[in-house]
Amino acid sequence: MTRVLIVEDERHLADGLRYNLEAEGYEVEVVETGEAALALLLPPNARFDLLVLDVMLPGKDGFAVISEVRHAGQFIPALMLTARGRPEDVLRGFASGADDYLPKPFELSILTARLHGLLRRNQWTSRTQSPPAAADFFTFSGRTIDFNALELQARGRTFPLTLMEANLLRYLIRHEGKSVTRKAMLEEVWGVREDTDTRPIDNFIVRLRRYIEDEPSRPRHLLTVRGVGYRFLADPGM
Ligand code: CA
Numbered sequence: 001m002t003r004v005l006i007v008e009d010e011r012h013l014a015d016g017l018r019y020n021l022e023a024e025g026y027e028v029e030v031v032e033t034g035e036a037a038l039a040l041l042l043p044p045n046a047r048f049d050l051l052v053l054d055v056m057l058p059g060k061d062g063f064a065v066i067s068e069v070r071h072a073g074q075f076i077p078a079l080m081l082t083a084r085g086r087p088e089d090v091l092r093g094f095a096s097g098a099d100d101y102l103p104k105p106f107e108l109s110i111l112t113a114r115l116h117g118l119l120r121r122n123q124w125t126s127r128t129q130s131p132p133a134a135a136d137f138f139t140f141s142g143r144t145i146d147f148n149a150l151e152l153q154a155r156g157r158t159f160p161l162t163l164m165e166a167n168l169l170r171y172l173i174r175h176e177g178k179s180v181t182r183k184a185m186l187e188e189v190w191g192v193r194e195d196t197d198t199r200p201i202d203n204f205i206v207r208l209r210r211y212i213e214d215e216p217s218r219p220r221h222l223l224t225v226r227g228v229g230y231r232f233l234a235d236p237g238m
Contacts, residue, residue, distance in 0.1 A: 001025070001026070001027045002025070002026050002027065002049045002050065002119060003026070003027045003028075003029070003047060003048045003049050003050070004021055004026045004027070004028050004029070004048065004049065004050045004051075004052060004115070005029050005030075005031070005037065005040060005041065005048045005050070005051050005052070006018065006021075006028060006029070006030045006031075006052045007030075007031055007032075007033075007034065007036075007037040007051070007052065007053045007054055007057065007062070007065065008030065008032070008052070008054045008057075008081070009032040009033065009054065009056075009057050009058055010054075011032075014030045014032070015030075016108070017030075017052065017108075017111070018030055020108050020112065021112070021115075024112060026050075029048075032057075032058070033057055033058055033059050033060070034057050034059050034060030034061060034062065034064060034065040035059055035060055037051075037053070037065050038060070038065060038068055038069070041065075041069050041072075041074060041076065042068070042069070042072050042074070046074065046076075048076055049076070049077075049119065050076065050077055050078075050079075050115055050118060050119060051066075051069075051076050051077065051078040051079070052078075052079050052081065052111075052115070053065060053066060053078055053079070053080050053081065053098070054080075054081045055080055055081060055082050055083065055089055055093065056083070062080055062081075062093070063092055063093065063096045064096075066078050066080065066093070066096045066097045066098050067096040067097060069097065070096070070097035070162070073160070075150070075160045075162070077099050077100075077118035077119065077163070078097065078098050078099050078100075078118075079098065079099065079100045079101065079102060079111075079114055079115065079118060080093040080098040080100075080101045080102075081101070081102055081103075081104055081106070082101050082102070082103050082104065083103065083104060086103075087192045088197055089101075090103075090190065090192055091186070091190065091192065091197065091200035091201075092200060094164045094190060094200065094204075095200035095203045095204060097162050098162075098164070099118055099162055099163040099164060100114050100117070100118055100163070102114060118163075135148070136148045138169075138170075138173055140173075140221070140234035140235065141221065141234065141235055141236075142154070143212060145161075145166070145169060145173075147166055147170060150162070150163065150166050152169075152211050152212070154211060154212060155214070159211040161211075164189070164190070164204070165204065165207065165208060167189050168185065168189050168204055168208070169208060171185060171188055171189050172222070172230065172232035173232055173234070175232065176232050176233070176234055177231070177232075177233060178231065179225040179228045179229060179230070179231045180229050180230060180231070181228055181229040182198035182201045182202075182229045182230075183198065183229075184229070185198075185201055185229065185230075186198060186201065201229075205222055205224075205230060208222055209222050220233065220236040221233055221234070221236060
């Protein structure tokens with residue numbers, strides 16, 4: 001059975017979510033604070049399949065929670081509930097490690113559709129018997145990205161990727177050799193069109209460099225294009 005953890009301090013909203021998700025066959029647990037969520041998520045044997053995380057919580061907020069979860073190496077699919085009209089929340093959520101977001105107020109049917117999407121992605125990664133429908137790999141300079149498993153192999157190590165890290169890599173790879181602007185990345189990868197702070201993009205690039213580059217401070221694959229954005233080079237030559 002799929003276990004969903006809902007972190008939401010608005011009781012009526014949490015109850016509504018629980019009722020509807022249980023009706024769809026999910027096993028649901030609700031907590032009201034970030035601290036309670038971390039107590040359930042951080043143990044290595046934590047057994048939740050999906051996380052629905054409100055941003056505005058008493059005590060630790062949703063950004064702090066997802067950030068700690070990711071730092072602990074837990075790659076549970078996470079959807080954040082953000083306040084409408086706050087694109088900076090959306091970006092901060094993704095930069096902290098969220099996989100998807102939904103602005104409040106939302107339709108329940110939209111939420112369950114998003115959760116199905118996240119779960120589908122996760123089931124590809126955990127299915128050991130049958131391979132995913134289509135292999136989806138990209139290999140460059142001795143590194144391999146597995147877009148189904150959300151993993152990057154480099155220097156003999158395997159780095160788990162969040163969905164958004166994988167989406168950003170895919171976008172950069174698709175434009176291999178060309179400069180892409182931060183604004184274009186925001187629009188195409190995150191679907192954020194408002195004029196907003198693009199710094200979260202830089203945080204993503206810093207993380208991706210730690211996975212990809214031999215020397216993250218002297219990148220050869222993920223290059224900064226001053227005053228513009230970034231450029232991906234699969235094979236920078238010697
Ligand atoms: Ca709240």
